[in-house]
Amino acid sequence: MLYVRPDYYEKFKCIADRCEATCCAGWQIVIDEGAMECYKSQQGEYGEVLRERIDWSEGVFKQDCRKRCAFLKDNNLCEMYERLGEVSLCFTCANYPRHIEEFENLREVTLTISCPEVARILLEQKEPVKFTEEEIDTDEEEFEDFDLFFFSYLEDARKIMIAILQKRSLSVAVRVSLVQKMAEEMQTIIEGSDLFDLADVFDTYEEEANLAKAVSEAEQELEAFYENKLEIFFYSKTAFERLYKLEFLSEDWEAYLDKCRETLYGEDVQGYHEMQKKFGEYCARTPIDGIDMDILLEQLLVYFVFAYFCGAVYDDNVIGKIRMAVDSVTVLYEMFMAKWVEQDGRLSAEDIQRIVYRYSRELEHSDVNLGIMQR
Numbered sequence: 001m002l003y004v005r006p007d008y009y010e011k012f013k014c015i016a017d018r019c020e021a022t023c024c025a026g027w028q029i030v031i032d033e034g035a036m037e038c039y040k041s042q043q044g045e046y047g048e049v050l051r052e053r054i055d056w057s058e059g060v061f062k063q064d065c066r067k068r069c070a071f072l073k074d075n076n077l078c079e080m081y082e083r084l085g086e087v088s089l090c091f092t093c094a095n096y097p098r099h100i101e102e103f104e105n106l107r108e109v110t111l112t113i114s115c116p117e118v119a120r121i122l123l124e125q126k127e128p129v130k131f132t133e134e135e136i137d138t139d140e141e142e143f144e145d146f147d148l149f150f151f152s153y154l155e156d157a158r159k160i161m162i163a164i165l166q167k168r169s170l171s172v173a174v175r176v177s178l179v180q181k182m183a184e185e186m187q188t189i190i191e192g193s194d195l196f197d198l199a200d201v202f203d204t205y206e207e208e209a210n211l212a213k214a215v216s217e218a219e220q221e222l223e224a225f226y227e228n229k230l231e232i233f234f235y236s237k238t239a240f241e242r243l244y245k246l247e248f249l250s251e252d253w254e255a256y257l258d259k260c261r262e263t264l265y266g267e268d269v270q271g272y273h274e275m276q277k278k279f280g281e282y283c284a285r286t287p288i289d290g291i292d293m294d295i296l297l298e299q300l301l302v303y304f305v306f307a308y309f310c311g312a313v314y315d316d317n318v319i320g321k322i323r324m325a326v327d328s329v330t331v332l333y334e335m336f337m338a339k340w341v342e343q344d345g346r347l348s349a350e351d352i353q354r355i356v357y358r359y360s361r362e363l364e365h366s367d368v369n370l371g372i373m374q375r
């Protein structure tokens, strides 16, 4: 089995009791069948304690009134881990924050930015992310009707998209525009004609002379877009409003969105435009606690595209994967701006880290929400 991981993968180490937002609280931890069987037959005095703390009908660990896992001690360490060791952990606990996408003979393992420590690592990543491959002997799962032919096109497309997203000679807006256009062109072919035609799309965005032409067109379109303050305002507001269609996972998320919305769009179009201009200048002038905003946006875009794009092999929804990546980064930028306004022109790395992991918790741990964002 081939394993592919981002190059920062090995930097992760759970900071456990030093974590400001433990993953053992706030959401239900689903127990896999194998672990359920082990817990059922756990011997000794602790076996009884363990069984009492499981909600057997739902297949989850019970929680206290603060939504903390029944095994999470006041010092934020796991009692089951301490008493029975790492082998006792269920699949979710043993693997989080790893996010695994399964394909035929291939496992792509990323780290989800819903973990504060992973968000911090991504914020600190300055170089363009690379991906490492490793062949590991494991039992290979049978994939029925896996479309290897389509998948290889998706892998090629993703490689080209990531190369564009990491082209730092271009503005982030141009990079995004190119990737969106490429996805739109791919989607038309996937829905209508011969997959072989995808090679022509790849040529447009990979071959240097063709790409230069596509860049020049994108720059002209963006220039026209930037002149239309009303369009920019509604584009940003519409992306933000979409978040209200998602199911809310944290109790305080809706109130947080309300506050951001008021800060961002509570004034008129001119007020929004001035705020956006000043925030853009602030980001360009001041690396925020060492964070270059353009690099951060690139890393976030690459994160979403790498983790989700090839999943289109299962639903043919190439454009949805790119929309989710672009909309996510758009609303994250808006949230950074809202925080900066609310703090009178100050924004720290911790602020950004918190916004990133909170957003990811709302989006990436709900299939419903992932589906809505891939509309």
Ligand code: SF4
Binding pocket: 013, 014, 015, 016, 019, 020, 021, 022, 023, 024, 096, 097, 114, 115, 116, 117, 118
């Ligand atoms: S959220 Fe991340 S750092 Fe925090 S306890 Fe969970 S795995 Fe560890």
